[in-house]
Structures are given as structure tokens and as C-alpha cells.
Amino acid sequence: MFPSRIWRESKHRYRLEAGKCTKCGKVVFPYRLICPVCGHREFEKVILPETGKLLTYSIIRVAPSQFTDQAPYAIGIAELENGVRLLAQVADCEVDDIKVGMDVRIEFRRVQTDSHHGVLSYGYKFVPKWY
Amino acid sequence: MVGIVGYGAHLPRHRIKVEEIAKTWGADAPSYKKGLMLKEKSVPPPDTDTITLSVEATKNALRRAGKLDPADIGAVYIGSESHPYAVKPSGTVVAEAIGAVPDIHCADYEFACKAGSEAMFVCLGLVKSGYIKYGLAIGADTSQGAPSDALEYSAAAGAAAFIMGGENVIAEALHTYSYMTDTPDFWRREYEFYPQHGGRFTGEPAYFKHTLGAARGIMERAGATAKDITYAVFHQPNGKFPLRAGKTLGFSKEQIEPGLLSPTLGNTYSGASPIGLTSILDVAKPGDTIMMVSYGSGAGSDAFIWKVTERINEVRDSAVRTRKLLDENLTYIDYGTYAKFRHKIRKNE
Numbered sequence A: 001m002f003p004s005r006i007w008r009e010s011k012h013r014y015r016l017e018a019g020k021c022t023k024c025g026k027v028v029f030p031y032r033l034i035c036p037v038c039g040h041r042e043f044e045k046v047i048l049p050e051t052g053k054l055l056t057y058s059i060i061r062v063a064p065s066q067f068t069d070q071a072p073y074a075i076g077i078a079e080l081e082n083g084v085r086l087l088a089q090v091a092d093c094e095v096d097d098i099k100v101g102m103d104v105r106i107e108f109r110r111v112q113t114d115s116h117h118g119v120l121s122y123g124y125k126f127v128p129k130w131y
Numbered sequence B: 001m002v003g004i005v006g007y008g009a010h011l012p013r014h015r016i017k018v019e020e021i022a023k024t025w026g027a028d029a030p031s032y033k034k035g036l037m038l039k040e041k042s043v044p045p046p047d048t049d050t051i052t053l054s055v056e057a058t059k060n061a062l063r064r065a066g067k068l069d070p071a072d073i074g075a076v077y078i079g080s081e082s083h084p085y086a087v088k089p090s091g092t093v094v095a096e097a098i099g100a101v102p103d104i105h106c107a108d109y110e111f112a113c114k115a116g117s118e119a120m121f122v123c124l125g126l127v128k129s130g131y132i133k134y135g136l137a138i139g140a141d142t143s144q145g146a147p148s149d150a151l152e153y154s155a156a157a158g159a160a161a162f163i164m165g166g167e168n169v170i171a172e173a174l175h176t177y178s179y180m181t182d183t184p185d186f187w188r189r190e191y192e193f194y195p196q197h198g199g200r201f202t203g204e205p206a207y208f209k210h211t212l213g214a215a216r217g218i219m220e221r222a223g224a225t226a227k228d229i230t231y232a233v234f235h236q237p238n239g240k241f242p243l244r245a246g247k248t249l250g251f252s253k254e255q256i257e258p259g260l261l262s263p264t265l266g267n268t269y270s271g272a273s274p275i276g277l278t279s280i281l282d283v284a285k286p287g288d289t290i291m292m293v294s295y296g297s298g299a300g301s302d303a304f305i306w307k308v309t310e311r312i313n314e315v316r317d318s319a320v321r322t323r324k325l326l327d328e329n330l331t332y333i334d335y336g337t338y339a340k341f342r343h344k345i346r347k348n349e
Helices: A003-015 A065-070 B018-025 B029-036 B050-064 B091-098 B115-129 B199-222 B240-249 B253-259 B269-281 B312-318 B322-327 B335-341
Strands: A017-021 A043-047 A051-060 A073-080 A085-090 A103-113 A120-128 B003-010 B014-017 B040-043 B073-079 B105-109 B134-142 B157-165 B171-183 B231-234 B289-293 B298-308
Touching: A003 A017, A003 A120, A003 B091, A051 A085, A065 A103, A085 A103, A103 B050, A120 B050, B003 B050, B003 B269, B003 B298, B003 B322, B014 B018, B014 B335, B018 B029, B018 B335, B040 B157, B050 B091, B050 B134, B050 B157, B050 B312, B073 B091, B073 B115, B091 B105, B091 B134, B105 B115, B115 B134, B115 B157, B115 B171, B115 B269, B115 B298, B134 B269, B157 B269, B171 B199, B199 B231, B199 B240, B199 B289, B199 B298, B231 B240, B231 B253, B231 B269, B240 B253, B253 B269, B269 B289, B269 B322
Parallel strands: A085 A120, B073 B105, B073 B134, B231 B289
Antiparallel strands: A017 A043, A051 A073, A051 A103, A073 A085, A103 A120, B003 B157, B003 B171, B014 B040, B134 B157, B171 B298, B289 B298
């Protein structure tokens, strides 16, 4: 991943910053300029909740080069407590133990490593909520 | 009153047992378990490093700090000997992740295993002098131990974060004291992957001289004996050294065990005594006093005496307790998985 993209996306990748439309209340993640529901252009900053439920997932067994050490792993969509849905890797869990409907928590993890020399990319992953 | 206004720890869930490492290298597991008092250690998976552990520990510290606005944090210092980058700070990522940028001072610290307590010391000083309102001090490591070396049985991963401030203090810093000499007991040269150490030289003239020197120095300044202090936590490279240091100073097992995590956690280097302190704060009562003494090879120790306030009862359960992270939801891995996680196997890129 290019350093410029990491820098550009750090607010939502690092601290789950989203935008809440000041007219209709739609929460958009990542942040947008125009509300997809009402076309309004003003948003207030909100931070997404860190817990939710896993809605669906897919297991990756043949991974892209930067993820081969982690295969097999799951990519899932979870619905957070405020209804926002987001896509992330499901970490800290054997792929056979993943279940639709399981409670998940968001943790800050290293998302990908651009070879031995490149920049490190950080962001959010789901982990099973066990406490 | 200046002291800790929020604290938190984070540990990876993966563990490897001493028997599994010993089996690989043909070593005698019972002698390691008895000699070093180690049963198992934490292992960071490939997506976990000093930065990610620091962010999660800091989030727990913020939960216990109540309504503190991260933008009011004026300094972030991370002590570690496993910063993910050789050149590029770890603290910038942590500050960005908690929303403490851009009005903040940042530095990464190194002093072998006492880099975390250095960060605590400097944050306390900056808050006390009025330069900053709050300071974030972190001790975190994903420690390296060469394959088959004695260090491989202990080198572990974990982080502790402390927010220092002057309002809503959980534990007041009553005294601080540092003790340091030039003692080359453990080192890692540039471009080397694993550290080297002086074997038994790491004991008496290194760990014990500095740990006991700092402990005696701060107890003398406080006019306190072991009986006047409720709990003590020392740097814990294994299970044996901190118990022996405590016994030498007159502390009982009951005063040391709440903060002694190394038998099942391993040595979390810069995180070791700071994580032990979080475990003590999890059980301490208002009015209790805690002595913390770190040790970093090279060599030196930082000592603190903390006095727990009434606020501990309000905030303690705002975040997960350290013993819970240590004892529950664990995944045991074999040596092959461990070698993969710790990048001990050379691959083509």
C-alpha cells in the first residue's frame, strides 16, 4: 500500500472516524462528501462503536502475496451496535470456529506489510468478543 | 497531586509452553521450569507488534481515565526494544489512533527493558512541571530471543499504558529514584536480529545490583521498610529473579505475587514491571502503597512508590483486568507456528 494512501485513510482506519449526516442522520464510513440518502453535504464527526455481530464471512485459503503467512483466514462483514456495517479480517480465531452471529470486537492490528522493506499498514480487525 | 489517572494492559492470546521449546532443541524442560520458574510465555501473532499492543493498552487506559479528552494529552512516549521501524516513530501511530494529534510531543525510548519506566518518569516530570496536562507513557515489546538460547524460553510480548496527570489521580507518585551504571550485560548491535547476553553476568552485577540499588535508594528516601509498603513489583526476566530480589529486601511472597506475571507470561521486556503494576492496581485498595522497580540492561533501574487513591474503586472495572488477559481465552501453539509467527524461518520474498 502506498504511504500516501495510508496517510489519507488513517482517520477511519486507525480510529474509526465516520460522518453522520446533519440532515437525515445517516452514518457513512468511510467519510463522504455527499450523503448517499439525502444528498446533504454537511456531516458531524462520530466514532464508531467497537463491538458488533458478524453477519457473514468468507474463508481465504489462497491469499494474495502480502497475506500468505496468515492463510487460511476469514474476511467478514459485521454490523456494529449503531447499525453501521463494515468489512474486515477476522483475527485471533481458527477459521472453523467462526460462526455467523458471533459477537466481535474491533482491535487495532497490523493489516498488511509491504515486503521486508516497505511501509507498515495498520487498521482495524474483528476478533471474537470474549469479555 | 501528580500520578496515574488511567492505566491499562494488553497481551496477545497465543502461548507456547516451555516443554514445546525444549523438545525442539533437545533441552531439559524441567530444569528450565525449575531453574527460571517459567511455565509458558506469550507469543505475538504476525499482525501484532509493539504499536498495536500499545494502542490497545492505551485504549484500556483511556477507559479508566473517565472523560479525559485525548486531545489534552501533551506527550506520548513509548519505551520498547522492538519498535517496528528502525527509522520512524511508533508514537505517531499511537497518537493518531487515539486522536491525540497534532498538539503533542512524541518520542520513542530505548533502554533495554526499562524503556517503559523511562517514559513514565518523564511524563510525571512534565506533568509536575506544568508543561503538559496529561502524558501518555507506554512500555511495550515483542521481544526477540535467539533460537535455542536461554532467552527463547522467556522473550514474550505485552504492553502497559499509563496516563499521567494532576486531576482524578488513581495512584499518586510519592517518590521516584533512578540508579544507573555502565554494565554491558545484554546488547544487540545494529543489523543483528537477536540480542546477545553475558550469561550468568546478567545476574549479580547487573539485575540484582541495579534492582536492589534502586529499591534501597527509594526506600531510604521514603524512610520506608518493606513492612511499610503494601505491594512490590520488580522487573521480571523470569520467575526467580524478582522473588529473590523481593526476599532480599524483606518483602513476603504475598506482597510480590499480585504483580508477578512472568511464570506464565514470560519476559515482556519494557512491558514487564509496568504490566505487573497494572495487575497490582487491579486488586489494590485505597491507601495501599506500591513500589515498582524496573531494570534495563546496560544497565539501570527506575523506582517509583505509588499511593492508591479512592478513585481506584470507581475506575478499576472500566477496562479488562490484566489477570484475565493472562489466564483466559488462550491458544497454545507448537514450535513450528511459533517460528512462523516470529519470522524465524527465512523465506524468499
